[in-house]
Amino acid sequence: MSDSYDILIIGGGIAGLSLAAELAPHASVCLLEREPHLAYHASGRSAAMYIGDYGNDIVRALNHASEASHHAGGILSPKPMLMLGRAEDEGRFDVEAAGLGLSRVPLAEAQPFFPLLDPAVITRTAMRHDTYAMDTDLMVQNARRAALKGGVVIKTGAEVVALQHCGLWQVTAGDRTFTAKTLVNAAGAWTDEIASLAGVRPLGIQPYRRSMAVLPLPEGLDTSGWAFVDAAGERWYAKAQAGKLLVSPSEADPMPPMDAWADDMVLAEGLARFEEMVTLEVTRLEHSWAGLRSFAPDHALVIGRAPSHPDFLWLAGQGGYGFQTAPAAARLAADLLLGRTPELPAEVVSALSPARFG
Numbered sequence: 577m578s579d580s581y582d583i584l585i586i587g588g589g590i591a592g593l594s595l596a597a598e599l600a601p602h603a604s605v606c607l608l609e610r611e612p613h614l615a616y617h618a619s620g621r622s623a624a625m626y627i628g629d630y631g632n633d634i635v636r637a638l639n640h641a642s643e644a645s646h647h648a649g650g651i652l653s654p655k656p657m658l659m660l661g662r663a664e665d666e667g668r669f670d671v672e673a674a675g676l677g678l679s680r681v682p683l684a685e686a687q688p689f690f691p692l693l694d695p696a697v698i699t700r701t702a703m704r705h706d707t708y709a710m711d712t713d714l715m716v717q718n719a720r721r722a723a724l725k726g727g728v729v730i731k732t733g734a735e736v737v738a739l740q741h742c743g744l745w746q747v748t749a750g751d752r753t754f755t756a757k758t759l760v761n762a763a764g765a766w767t768d769e770i771a772s773l774a775g776v777r778p779l780g781i782q783p784y785r786r787s788m789a790v791l792p793l794p795e796g797l798d799t800s801g802w803a804f805v806d807a808a809g810e811r812w813y814a815k816a817q818a819g820k821l822l823v824s825p826s827e828a829d830p831m832p833p834m835d836a837w838a839d840d841m842v843l844a845e846g847l848a849r850f851e852e853m854v855t856l857e858v859t860r861l862e863h864s865w866a867g868l869r870s871f872a873p874d875h876a877l878v879i880g881r882a883p884s885h886p887d888f889l890w891l892a893g894q895g896g897y898g899f900q901t902a903p904a905a906a907r908l909a910a911d912l913l914l915g916r917t918p919e920l921p922a923e924v925v926s927a928l929s930p931a932r933f934g
């Protein structure tokens with residue numbers, strides 16, 4: 577059996593789904609996802625934060641261009657950001673805090689936003705209040721619904737195993753063959769593998785593992801006003817959510833593309849760093865997970881047609897900011913696919929293009 581579309585998207589994470597929703601009114605689109613469920617990999621494993629000044633200048637341009645859409649979609653709820661530093665962190669604390677747009681505040685002012693901080697150890701605190709928790713499940717569902725409503729065909733359990741180009745793309749997934757004029761590579765950690773299958777030069781998109789531990793908190797604690805907490809030097813970060821505390825060791829361990837899981841030793845070391853700075857003793861882990869954050873060599877996303885193959889569009893390298901950048905990234909990819917003038921400034925568009933790698 578063969579199915580024909582204008583555009584085939586490989587990857588049912590937030591990147592592929594957001595693009596499918598953007599394209600739905602304008603083209604016939606099919607999205608292929610290997611797993612039985614959408615958002616199974618990185619998009620099901622994030623910390624779900626929006627921090628406008630996270631990432632390099634190009635990433636920030638996408639963050640800021642996405643913010644209005646997040647607000648309009650009801651995705652964001654205020655969650656301030658707090659950075660903690662110890663005496664040993666003083667050399668880097670101010671630079672890191674300033675880089676994220678945080679301002680120094682006295683410890684007493686910061687403490688209500690994270691009552692677990694250990695005042696005997698924490699010597700510096702900095703905050704900003706215009707950061708947000710994201711409802712990433714809602715974002716995925718909104719994109720899925722908009723895509724389906726606009727006629728996008730979404731196939732799960734459809735692993736792409738072969739790609740051929742003879743005038744049109746012929747894509748083999750399971751026992752089906754799909755054809756399309758244009759192929760979009762939104763395969764997350766697997767984007768370089770998809771490029772190789774397509775005969776397009778890989779760009780060095782590297783997945784890095786990041787883990788998350790879920791800790792129980794004492795009964796009756798009201799965590800609704802707690803900040804997202806980042807320990808200077810990327811020692812750990814923490815976010816209270818649904819009465820639990822998520823703590824990440826903030827690791828960035830290079831991995832091959834895979835269904836990632838948390839490494840016990842990495843978790844134990846990260847939790848030991850966490851315990852050094854808080855008054856909470858970690859006695860029990862409720863559960864843990866890990867996901868892959870996939871970065872291009874310059875840590876900006878890659879959005880654009882492959883120079884050697886204009887019918888192959890990269891939507892890759894979402895790193896640790898795939899949710900917060902998704903609306904603007906999807907809009908740009910749709911602009912490029914539909915021949916519209918991009919809304920983003922030309923210098924941002926060219927800094928995102930795969931052509932920057934020569």
Ligand SMILES: Cc1cc2nc3c(=O)[nH]c(=O)nc-3n(C[C@H](O)[C@H](O)[C@H](O)COP(=O)(O)OP(=O)(O)OC[C@H]3O[C@@H](n4cnc5c(N)ncnc54)[C@H](O)[C@@H]3O)c2cc1C
Nearest residue numbers: 587589590591610618619623624625736764867898899900
């Ligand atoms: C611990 C952690 C914390 C994070 N925190 C944040 C945060 O606070 N804010 C934020 O904005 N971002 C955060 N991120 C990053 C964010 O989760 C990712 O950038 C984003 O989910 C990437 O989306 P994606 O669609 O590109 O990739 P994915 O969600 O991985 O989707 C790619 C899909 O492609 C599919 N695929 C691959 N190969 C094939 C094939 N051959 N055939 C068919 N399908 C295929 C995969 O099965 C997968 O479902 C975090 C990530 C992690 C791991």
